[in-house]
Amino acid sequence: MASIDKSKLTETDIITKFILPAVKDAGWDDLTQIRQEVKLRDGKVVVRGKVAARKKVKSADIVLYHKPSMPLAVIEAKANKHEMGKGMQQGLDYAKLLEVPFVFASNGDGFIFHDKTNPTQLETEISLNDFPTPQKLWQKFCIWKGYTEQQLPIITQDYHDDGSGKSPRYYQLQAINKSVEAISAGQDRVLLVMATGTGKTYTAFQIIWRLWKAKNKKRILFLADRNVLVDQSKSNDFQPFGSAMTKVQKRTVDPSYEIHLALYQALTGPEEHQKAFKQVDPDFFDLIVIDECHRGSASEDSAWREILEYFSSATQIGLTATPKETDDVSNADYFGDPVYTYSLKEGIEDGFLAPYKVVRVDIDVDLQGWRPTKGQVDKHGELIEDRIYNQKDFDRTMVIDERTELVAQTITNYLKRTDPMAKTIVFCNDINHAERMRRALVNLNKDQVDKSDKYVMKITGDDEVGKAQLDNFINPKKPYPVIATTSELMTTGVDAKTCKLVVLDQNIQSMTKFKQIIGRGTRIDDKYNKLWFTILDFKKATELFADERFDGIPEKVITTKPKDINDEESDLEDILNNDDQPEDGETSGDDPGGASEQNGEEIGEEEPWGDTTDGELPGEENQVRKYHVNGVTVKAVAERVQYYDTDGKLVTESFKDYTRKTIAKQFASLDEFTKKWNAAERKQAIIDELEREGIIWELLLQEVEQKIGKELDPFDLICHVVYDQPPLTRKERAENVKKRNYFTKYSETAQSVLNTLLDKYADEGVLEIEKKSVLKVEPFPQMGRPKEIVQKGFGKPADYEKAISELEAEIYRIA
Structure with missing residues (x-):
């Protein structure tokens, strides 16, 4: 080894010839405790126009584990020409994600050892021969964590490995470990907050598996309030439980099974004889996992809370993407503060969740209001109450056929310009509205409906035919249905990975509900080229993005007319005429509580005694007096193109502006950029670096070359766009x-x-x-x-x- 000239070795050579031998000589097992090139993030998806690209992400060079479920340390290597501790900051970043206290940086000469468990000196230099043993690091880790001897058998139980190579993502492992740690330490109420699409059910399965396998919890109840949630769990993530698992049906709890999956509605009802959960003793279950715990049992006076209270001796884990914290309902009051939170914003930044564009369409009657003429009657001969009807009234107390047709036409035009087969969910105010929207879309898409009468389907709680198509809608392999109109049923628990368009024609003032609806599109499916999605908003619901309680950042917001909708920024720049003009009708109906709550905004949140699969209450249309008119002239008004910047603020910004701002942060002057460019051994390295910052060269070229008519390479693109230099072509x-x-x-x-x-x-x-x-x-x-x-x-x-x-x-x- 001494004869090798380290200075000429690559980083890979340093790892192979020096670092790995030092680690293995210290007793680390190559098969179970050492993993190389550990990719913790997927790479954020950046959307500009119709183009999407992933930022490139680096992998941790080496991660050391006590067992596959217990990461302990990160090792970052650099070529020998660098100082020994060069990789430390990078290693600390990975260690933060994994929440491990040990980081080693090396250039092959030795290690800089960062030890958070050392109270006197955080970083020390150690030789290659002095790398710590697995036992030493594990002992230090246990003391740092404060584990007791009683906890260790539970904590060290492995997660389930199906042999496919799939393992929990870093945040899922965090959620699993923190839950298991808390329960092993005697905590009997646990709350996990994980954004929609981040694998809450898979995480729950792994928690249950480890506690069950460790024999810490023997009888377990998984509780949900949607049939689809139970069925998806039983047939997918929970499948490894096999014959130990059952779904509670016909209000019968079979004590011969260990793992029980159940709907609230199958366990209880308003009558005493319907309370099936009382068939077993209060201490029958050791563990209860409550899916979507922001609904149903979140409220103290919930009809379903009695199940949790009956089994109060059991450890109870609440899962939610949207914890409720209101004057009346609090998840934290019942479960305590979350043991782990993984937000939508984090999911998008890591590349595990899809970013989104927002197209907002303002309709004139929504903004200005509509008033009947004196003595005007509706289609059914009802005298219409004389007042101004506005956005919050439409499709609740007032139906205007032309407005429904305009929305349907806008949806149709958008799909025809992008992808007519893109899975689409249209959220309507109620079942009646969903049916009218279905009819309007059918009439406007005759060519597609001729190919399949399931091109547009109403999927609501009252419609057995529609509900039967839900599995086909969420199955990426099934082309139909393409468009689903709904009101409440599909707001949650619908794993529609390939949904590319979410349409909001519903009054939404509940942040919980808004996050759930947005979550219908946030799943990524690389196989089917689903990297991002579009939100088409007709009811100003996306103004909730500006609420501090919402942590996601829309990629783009467009406010425009239906006929002008286009994904290319350059095509929309010409309509930036009225940026500073206030919108008419903003002040009408802005009471955040009134009409929407009276008209059933939260219908379907709990529905304790309703159909066990739907999200709407039967006959909800009859709860509110509704007028129905036609012959009204309805049109859309045009406004502007906007992006949300990284601070969550609305800015008018083309992709050129984005590029200029991004690169100017790194290179303050042309001279700085030129020096970096010329100093690079390979220009590809700089191009890759800028791609990681979201610079999509194809789109930038397209935007610039359209205007100057010249073919430029990346260097001249930057010089021209960022530093206003005359553009030179390659020739x-x-x-x-x-x-x-x-x-x-x-x-x-x-x-x-x-x-x-x-x-x-x-x-x-x-x-x-x-x-x-x-x-x-x-x-x-x-x-x-x-x-x-x-x-x-x-x-x-x-x-x-x-x-x-x-x-x-x-x-x-x-x-």
Whole structure:
């Protein structure tokens, strides 16, 4: 080892030849305790126009584990030319995600050891021979965590491994471990807050599995208030429980099973004989997991709370994406503060959840209101109460057919311009509204309905035919239904991974409900190219994004007319005419409590004695007097294009503006950027770095080249967009190099090679001439094999590399 020149070794060589041997010599098991290239994040999806790309993310070089469920330490390696502790800050970032106290940084000479358990000195230098043993780190970890001997058998129980290579994501492992730790320490009420689409049910399964396998909890109840939640859990995540598991049916609790999945409605009812949960003793269950605990049992006077109170001796875990904290309802009061929270914003930043664009359409009658003429009657001959009806009234107390048709036409136009087969959920105010919307969409999509009469379906609690299609809607392999109109049934628990359009034509003032609805689109499915989704908002519901209680950041907000909706920013810039004008009708009906609550805003939140599968109460339309008119002229008004910036504020910003702002943060001047560009051994490294910041070159090129009519490479794109330099094309740069007679210092062969590379740059860009394989493509094979070309023209490979660097410096020389 001593004879190896470390300075010439790559980072990978340093890991293989020095770091891993030191770790293994200390007793770490290669198969169970050492994992290399651990990818903790997926890479945030950045959406601009119709283009989406993932930011590239780095992996932790090495993570050390006590057992697969217990990460202990992170090791970050760097090439030997760097200082020993160069990777420390990067390692600390990974350690923060994993919540481990030990970080090692190394360049192959030794380790800088960051030890959060050391009260006197956080960082020390240790030799390769002094790497700590697994036992030593585990002992320090247990003391740091405060584990007792009684906790260890439970805490060290492995999660379920199905052999597919799937393991919990870093935040799921955090949630599992923190829950198991809390329960092993005697905590009997646990709250987990995880954004929709982040795998709450899978996380719950792993918690139950570990407690069950450790024999800490023997009889377990998984409780939900939607049939679809129970069925999805039983057939998917909970499947490994096999014959130990049952679904409670016909109000019968079978004590011969250990794992029970149940609807509240199957366990209780208003009559004493319906209270099936009393068939077993209060101490029958050791553990109860309550899915979507913000509903149903969250309230003290809930008809379902009695189940939890009856089994009060059991440990109870509440799962929710949207904990309720109001004057009347509090998850924290019952379960305590969350042991772990993973938010929508974190999910989007990590690349596990889909970002979204918002298209807001303002309709004139919504903003200005509509008033009947004196003595006007509706379609049914009812005298219409004389007052101004506004956005909160429409489709609740006042139905205007033309408004419904305009919304349906807007949805149809959007799908035709983007993807007519994109799974779409249209949230309506009630069942009646959902039916009228279904009919309007059917009439506007005859070509698609002719292919399948299930192109548009109403999926609501009162419609058995529609409910039967719910599984097909959420199945990515099933093309139909494409459009689902609903009111409450699909607000939660519907795992529609490929949903690309969420339409809001419903008055929403509950932040809990709003988050649940937005969650219908936040799942990512790379296989089916679902990386982001669009929210089409007709009722100003997306104003809730500005509420401090909402932690997600929309990628884009467009306020426009239906006919003008287009995903390209450049096509919409021409309608930025009225940015500073206040919207009419803003002040009408703004009472946050009144009409919407009186008209059943929260219908379906609990429905304790209703149908066990629906989300609406039968006959809800009859609860409110509703007028129905037609013959009203309805149109949309046009406004502006806006983005939410990283601070959650609305800004009018094109992709050029985004690029300018992003790059100016890194390079304050053209000189700074040019120096960094020219100093880079490979320009690809800078391009990759900027891509990680969300610079999508294809879209930037498209936006700039449309206006200047020139083909630019990344360097000139940045110089022009960020620093207002006159844009030079690749061909112009190549000609400038030739005019300077730069090649005369080289041999005839070298000049021929460099001239050919310069022509390739002019045609294909700088990345082409940086490829190691460039000498294998025409016309170079005519000159000889790559090795022969290098030897004859330049001598050594290092001299060829130097010539390429000098060529690039000439290409990018600033006059």
